[in-house]
Amino acid sequence: MKYKKRHLYIENVSAERLARQFDTPLYVYSYNKIKDNINSFKKNFKTINPLICFSVKSNSNLKILSLINKFGLGADVVSKGELTRVLKAKIKPEKIVFSGVGKTVDELKFAISKKILLINTESENEIMEIEKIAKKIKKKINIGIRFNPDTDAKTLKKISTGRKENKFGLIKNKFLEILKKYKESKFVNIICLSVHIGSQITSHIPYKNMLNAVNKIIQQSKYKFKYIDLGGGMGIQYKNNSKKLNYLKYNKLIKSFLKKNNSKIIFEPGRSIIGNAGYLISKIIYIKKTNSKNFVILDSAMNDLIRPALYGAKHRIVPSKLNRQKVSKKHEFVGPICETTDKFLNIRNYQKINQKDIVVICDVGAYGMVLSSNYNLRPKPAEILINKNLAKIITKRQKLNNII
Ligand SMILES: *Cc1c(COP(=O)(O)O)cnc(C)c1O
Numbered sequence: 001m002k003y004k005k006r007h008l009y010i011e012n013v014s015a016e017r018l019a020r021q022f023d024t025p026l027y028v029y030s031y032n033k034i035k036d037n038i039n040s041f042k043k044n045f046k047t048i049n050p051l052i053c054f055s056v057k058s059n060s061n062l063k064i065l066s067l068i069n070k071f072g073l074g075a076d077v078v079s080k081g082e083l084t085r086v087l088k089a090k091i092k093p094e095k096i097v098f099s100g101v102g103k104t105v106d107e108l109k110f111a112i113s114k115k116i117l118l119i120n121t122e123s124e125n126e127i128m129e130i131e132k133i134a135k136k137i138k139k140k141i142n143i144g145i146r147f148n149p150d151t152d153a154k155t156l157k158k159i160s161t162g163r164k165e166n167k168f169g170l171i172k173n174k175f176l177e178i179l180k181k182y183k184e185s186k187f188v189n190i191i192c193l194s195v196h197i198g199s200q201i202t203s204h205i206p207y208k209n210m211l212n213a214v215n216k217i218i219q220q221s222k223y224k225f226k227y228i229d230l231g232g233g234m235g236i237q238y239k240n241n242s243k244k245l246n247y248l249k250y251n252k253l254i255k256s257f258l259k260k261n262n263s264k265i266i267f268e269p270g271r272s273i274i275g276n277a278g279y280l281i282s283k284i285i286y287i288k289k290t291n292s293k294n295f296v297i298l299d300s301a302m303n304d305l306i307r308p309a310l311y312g313a314k315h316r317i318v319p320s321k322l323n324r325q326k327v328s329k330k331h332e333f334v335g336p337i338c339e340t341t342d343k344f345l346n347i348r349n350y351q352k353i354n355q356k357d358i359v360v361i362c363d364v365g366a367y368g369m370v371l372s373s374n375y376n377l378r379p380k381p382a383e384i385l386i387n388k389n390l391a392k393i394i395t396k397r398q399k400l401n402n403i404i
Pocket of ligand 1 (some may be wrong): 055057058099100189196198199200231232233234268269270271272366
């Protein structure tokens, strides 16, 4: 994304043209940004040669998943729906892992029938269900066990998953107990230890604590895991100059971990692959002036992008056309939905903007469209993929007729 002669371009297509041609609100993704993100992720971890499984819950668009496949990644899925979608995108079963605390028997059977690499289990109940299925079909099923390392990810509270009070994984004693009980099982083959401590992590320190905890429990268990699945969580920069995860340091920590534990590393990145490759193009419907601030009412709302309302996340909002007039009064960017939390951003010293202007909400590629809804009976936006000059519809805008 860059300004050329004061007009905002995503790759070689201007935001204003996109708004005109495809209407707003509109999700737009950059093909080359996705490609660059994947290449730099691979490069950062080149020396440990991991299996990289894209976290499909961050963005499950079929065309995007096809790109993910084309660029060589596998997939981390959390439902039958996601598993069906990634198979349709031609991602190979031997590159698919299935995570989640509450997979149903139907989902487990489906995953087993598709012969995916492994199912990361999170409770003894779940392992027992898998054993039952295995017994019936007379096969041994590859599973992982998710470990809860009781590590603070130092991120937004609502996206932390690695503390003992969170529902995810098994804490130390329980993990060891279950490992001991099932390691000789005739029906499950424990090949993986998995962890995932949270999302939008911008320091290597939580990862260091996580690796220490994983190392400790492996030494205690004296068990050889073929795979160690370290999850995802790598943070991105939602603000210019905000803190950045030091991948070199994280990679170094993993390298020294691997000296003690000779396993294959799996990653499940979502946000770091797709987050900054997505934009939400919006139009200003009205500007309502009050004494203390101006409400900038967009045609995008929390049903299109819920992260600000749900997590208190802040996304940059940039104008499609730059001018040199600054307004010192506070602007509050909001959506039209009848909820006080339907707001995106408070900002001072924004440039002068007008009704019908186009603005772009940035870094919405992850946990954007996937979390959209029809709240207030609003149709979901279209999705566009841009590759240089080419802009293609990858999801059509929902028609009001189809949701009424
Ligand atoms: C959400 C999730 C991920 C992806 O997290 P990001 O922060 O998007 O990288 C990976 N693994 C599991 C188990 C998850 O729940």
